[in-house]
Amino acid sequence: MADTAPTILVFDSGLGGLTVFREIVKARPDAAYVYLADDAAFPYGNVPEDELVTRVLAVIGDAIEKHSAELVVIACNTASTLALAQLRTKYSVPFIGTVPAIKPACAASRSKLVSVLGTQATVSREYTKGLIREFAQGCEVRLVGANMFATYAEAELHGEPAPDAALIAEIAPCFVEESGRRTDTIVLACTHYPLLLDRLLKLAPWPVDWIDPAPAIARRVVELVGPPLAPKPPAPAQMIFTSGVAPSPKLKAALKAFGVG
Numbered sequence: 442m443a444d445t446a447p448t449i450l451v452f453d454s455g456l457g458g459l460t461v462f463r464e465i466v467k468a469r470p471d472a473a474y475v476y477l478a479d480d481a482a483f484p485y486g487n488v489p490e491d492e493l494v495t496r497v498l499a500v501i502g503d504a505i506e507k508h509s510a511e512l513v514v515i516a517c518n519t520a521s522t523l524a525l526a527q528l529r530t531k532y533s534v535p536f537i538g539t540v541p542a543i544k545p546a547c548a549a550s551r552s553k554l555v556s557v558l559g560t561q562a563t564v565s566r567e568y569t570k571g572l573i574r575e576f577a578q579g580c581e582v583r584l585v586g587a588n589m590f591a592t593y594a595e596a597e598l599h600g601e602p603a604p605d606a607a608l609i610a611e612i613a614p615c616f617v618e619e620s621g622r623r624t625d626t627i628v629l630a631c632t633h634y635p636l637l638l639d640r641l642l643k644l645a646p647w648p649v650d651w652i653d654p655a656p657a658i659a660r661r662v663v664e665l666v667g668p669p670l671a672p673k674p675p676a677p678a679q680m681i682f683t684s685g686v687a688p689s690p691k692l693k694a695a696l697k698a699f700g701v702g
């Protein structure tokens with residue numbers, strides 16, 4: 442284990458990775474953080490696979506070098522399910538990915554009806570289907586691809602919330618009722634979606650457990666780089682947008698609440 446606090450790069454297509462970042466910071470407040478949002482290509486859910494692999498490898502490779510990152514957290518399901526293996530092959534720093542939390546969701550479900558809400562890209566990936574084959578544990582798992590949810594989550598942080606009806610329409614297919622059973626567990630398979638959790642709790646047609654992988658990712662960070670070296674309050678993370686566009690005052694305030702500046 443290193444005797445200086447590590448520099449950790451947290452990466453997403455946009456602001457969704459902040460839901461992972463906030464958990465990691467709680468676990469390692471003493472580390473130095475760079476949060477890289479590839480907003481120039483947001484949303485990743487719409488980018489063709491070969492283009493996305495090339496882009497993710499290049500953008501992350503540059504950032505590792507520029508910031509001397511010692512650990513990279515890919516806080517994006519859409520990128521992890523596609524490019525994690527290639528990132529690990531190409532770069533020698535350790536990577537932690539974010540992939541749909543199908544195993545814990547299926548282990549926890551009592552009704553054995555589980556839904557996975559992700560980008561269209563994530564739910565159609567072979568990687569995700571493989572997780573279901575391996576970890577469904579007797580559950581029926583419904584894959585639900587959302588078209589606009591990540592965009593709605595970004596809008597929320599920009600202070601322009603999407604209407605309830607739009608959110609309800611996207612989550613509706615997750616709620617299955619059959620032969621006296623109802624879906625009781627929904628995997629949030631896009632890191633943007635926990636940004637909308639307060640609203641989801643209110644808008645769901647019945648209560649379910651929404652599974653956010655962020656705490657498990659924070660535990661994995663500690664496994665890899667160890668516990669905090671000193672009781673130090675977190676310093677604001679360095680925030681980088683690949684678009685180069687400066688955040689609006691509203692977004693700036695939202696980012697500050699997450700501890701990035």
Ligand code: DGL
Nearest residue numbers: 457484485486518519632
């Ligand atoms: N935050 C992302 C994910 O976890 C990506 C959303 C997008 O850019 O489409 O999948």
